[in-house]
């Protein structure tokens with residue numbers, strides 16, 4: 001029987017065996033936490049605390065009036081040492097609240113369970129999700145309460161929980177399904193209630209048979225929820241690819257999943273929602289895969305938001321002698337870091353350290369027009385042309401060839417035998433097109 005999937009895509013080396021059998025371990029308390037004010041798509045938050053303040057674990061320390069934003073909470077009790085400028089993983093500058101944790105772990109006032117899910121209305125679930133500062137934890141960091149607010153005239157038929165985890169190396173969602181299946185299902189039911197969806201699908205790639213088994217057993221008695229198994233292919237976890245695979249529906253060009261009655265959420269996001277409702281706990285910690293042949297002991301860590309990459313690498317036994325590149329996220333969509341002074345945010349699912357041997361350090365060569373980039377693009381674009389238009393600032397051509405439909409999956413760059421940085425050019429082109437549209 002053929003497995004569910006989408007057209008095109010790639011089959012990279014997944015390298016998940018480095019950590020897929022490593023149970024979550026709790027990171028040691030770091031000496032300092034640096035909590036960024038930009039941890040979501042949308043308006044950055046403004047600090048509500050100042051140098052010298054004492055904060056409790058889970059206390060709200062930053063917020064914004066904007067709807068598309070999410071508040072930020074202290075991930076430890078301790079004292080605010082300073083508020084300073086830092087760089088985000090993708091190189092933008094933002095404010096950060098630096099907290100020196102104490103060893104008390106005083107819990108903030110008001111952190112109590114919200115009661116039974118049956119007694120909560122869709123509005124109250126959305127409010128709990130907003131107040132807990134929950135954003136998409138698969139990397140997109142879109143505020144979850146916004147996703148759960150269905151626009152007038154639209155109806156959510158399906159909630160699809162994304163268990164594909166198609167990025168090579170990363171295994172946090174895989175481990176989450178194995179270690180906290182009940183929280184996954186609870187969070188999923190809460191998300192379904194919030195959007196009024198009757199049907200739920202947990203979509204998992206077939207390279208996680210143990211997670212498929214556990215989740216199938218966990219939903220046996222749940223009405224309207226089923227598990228679907230997909231072919232392991234990249235970028236299977238992209239929303240459009242996921243929906244095509246499990247529902248055979250296509251998101252219209254320039255549209256959103258809700259246009260075809262679907263809302264997609266990530267596995268770890270569902271667990272964060274479960275914790276917010278059952279414990280009253282805002283999003284102050286997350287699980288991170290620290291992996292690659294450039295660290296001595298790859299592992300899956302539970303760590304506070306704001307911990308540094310330096311601390312995480314120390315937890316993984318330190319760098320190997322041949323480590324050369326540190327990436328925040330996975331190898332396909334992550335960001336190379338200029339130093340180890342970068343900090344975990346709500347969307348950080350992995351820290352990947354590569355060795356010289358694993359990197360292709362050859363410079364880009366001229367395009368040989370082999371069309372391999374075209375053959376793999378899941379959005380049916382012409383990456384070789386788009387990259388050339390972006391390189392030369394050709395706005396009209398970029399628009400005509402639908403550059404904004406690029407989902408920045410990196411499949412084209414991966415497959416290119418001439419080592420051309422296609423996605424990198426296309427990303428810059430997209431930013432230029434968006435800026436031009438705003439100016440007009």
Ligand code: SF4
Nearest residue numbers: 367368370371373416
């Ligand atoms: S894969 Fe690379 S070499 Fe081949 S057509 Fe695309 S850009 Fe050119």
Ligand code: SF4
Nearest residue numbers: 377406407409410412
């Ligand atoms: S053009 Fe965009 S969507 Fe297509 S393969 Fe490249 S990065 Fe992915």
